[in-house]
Amino acid sequence: MLIISVALGLASTGADEHVLAGARLFREGRWAEALVEFRVAERLGSTAARGYAGATLVKLGRPEEAVEAFEGPGGPPAGRDALLDYHHAQACWNARLYTCADRLLAGVGERSGPRVAGEAARARAAIAKLLSTEPKPDSVDWYLARCEETARAGRQVLARAYCSEAKALGGRRQDRRGVAEAEAKLSRLAAGREGL
Amino acid sequence: MKRIALVAAAAASLAMPALAADGDMESDAVKAAHAALADRAEPFAMPPTLPDAASDRAKDVSFGQQGARKKADAARKAQDEAGKQGKDSAKDADVDAANRAAQGAATSAAGAANADSHAAAGQARAAAVRDGTPSPPPGKGH
Numbered sequence: 178m179l180i181i182s183v184a185l186g187l188a189s190t191g192a193d194e195h196v197l198a199g200a201r202l203f204r205e206g207r208w209a210e211a212l213v214e215f216r217v218a219e220r221l222g223s224t225a226a227r228g229y230a231g232a233t234l235v236k237l238g239r240p241e242e243a244v245e246a247f248e249g250p251g252g253p254p255a256g257r258d259a260l261l262d263y264h265h266a267q268a269c270w271n272a273r274l275y276t277c278a279d280r281l282l283a284g285v286g287e288r289s290g291p292r293v294a295g296e297a298a299r300a301r302a303a304i305a306k307l308l309s310t311e312p313k314p315d316s317v318d319w320y321l322a323r324c325e326e327t328a329r330a331g332r333q334v335l336a337r338a339y340c341s342e343a344k345a346l347g348g349r350r351q352d353r354r355g356v357a358e359a360e361a362k363l364s365r366l367a368a369g370r371e372g373l
Numbered sequence: 374m375k376r377i378a379l380v381a382a383a384a385a386s387l388a389m390p391a392l393a394a395d396g397d398m399e400s401d402a403v404k405a406a407h408a409a410l411a412d413r414a415e416p417f418a419m420p421p422t423l424p425d426a427a428s429d430r431a432k433d434v435s436f437g438q439q440g441a442r443k444k445a446d447a448a449r450k451a452q453d454e455a456g457k458q459g460k461d462s463a464k465d466a467d468v469d470a471a472n473r474a475a476q477g478a479a480t481s482a483a484g485a486a487n488a489d490s491h492a493a494a495g496q497a498r499a500a501a502v503r504d505g506t507p508s509p510p511p512g513k514g515h
Binding site for chain 2 (some may be wrong): 193194196197199200201203204206223225229232236258260261263264266267270271273275278289290292293296299300303304307312313315316318319320322346
C-alpha cells in the first residue's frame with residue numbers, strides 16, 4: 178500500500194512538472210509543444226491535464242479533437258471550472274456546436290473574471306441572435322450527417338455532440354425536423370452500437 | 374511482525390513530506406495552468422453561422438484553393454531559406470546535398486498542417502546537418 182502511495186506520489190510529481198511546462202508554453206503561444214506536455218502529464222496521471230490539452234487543441238485549430246478531449250472519459254466535468262468551460266465552449270463554437278457552447282457559457286458568468294465574462298456574454302448574445310430564427314432544414318440535416326459520419330469513424334463522443342446539436346436545433350423548428358432521428362441515433366450511441 | 378510495522382512506519386514518515394510537498398506542487402501547477410488559460414482566453418470568432426450542405430461545399434472549394442496557395446507559399450519560402458543556407462556554406466559543402474535537404478524540408482514543410490517558413494528553415498538546417506553540410510549560425514537568414 179505504502180509502495181503504491183509513494184509510486185503514485187512520484188508519478189504525480191512528474192505529471193505536475195509537465196503541467197507546469199505546458200502552462201508556460203501555453204502562455205507563450207507555443208501550442209504544439211504545450212500539447213505534448215499536457216499529454217505527457219495526462220499519461221503520468223494528472224487528472225487536470227486533459228482539460229488543458231483540450232484548450233490547447235482549440236488553439237491549434239482542432240476543435241473536434243478538443244470536444245473529444247473535453248467530453249470524453251476523464252474530461253473535466255462541465256460546471257466545475259469556469260475557465261475550462263470557456264475554452265470548452267470555444268471548442269464547441271469552432272466545431273459549430275452552438276447550443277453546446279451556449280450551455281457552457283451560461284455557467285461561466287463572473288466566476289472567470291470580468292474580461293472572460295464579457296466575452297461569454299457577447300458570444301451568448303450572438304448565439305441568441307443566430308437562433309432567433311428557425312434553423313434551416315439543411316442545417317439540421319448537416320448535423321445529422323456529421324453525427325453519422327463521426328459515429329462510423331468510431332468517434333462516439335463527437336457523434337453524440339453532433340446528434341445532440343441536431344436534436345436541439347430540430348426542436349427549434351415547428352416541424353421538429355430531425356428530432357426523432359437524432360434521438361434514435363443518440364439511443365443507439367448510448368447503447369454502444371457504433372455504426373448507427 | 375513488529376519489524377514490518379517499524380519499517381512501514383519509517384517509510385511512511387519518509388513518504389509523507391514528499392506527498393505533502395507534491396500536494397503543494399500540484400496546486401502550483403494547476404494555478405499556473407489556470408493563469409495561462411485566463412491569459413490566453415480569446416474572443417469567439419464572429420459571427421456564428423449554422424452550416425448547411427450547400428454552403429459547406431462552397432467553403433470546401435474555397436478552403437481547398439486557399440490551402441493549396443498557402444502550401445505553395447510555404448514551400449517557396451522554405452526553398453528560399455534553405456537555398457540561402459546552402460549558399461552561405463557553399464565553400465565547404467556539397468551544394469547538391471544542401472539543395473536536396475532544402476527540397477526535402479520544403480516538401481515536408483508544405484505537407485505539415487502548421488507549416489511556416491521558420492519551421493521549414495529549422496527542418497532544412499536539421500537536414501543539412503544530417504547530410505554533413507555545414508549550416509550557418511542560428512538566427513542567420515531570419
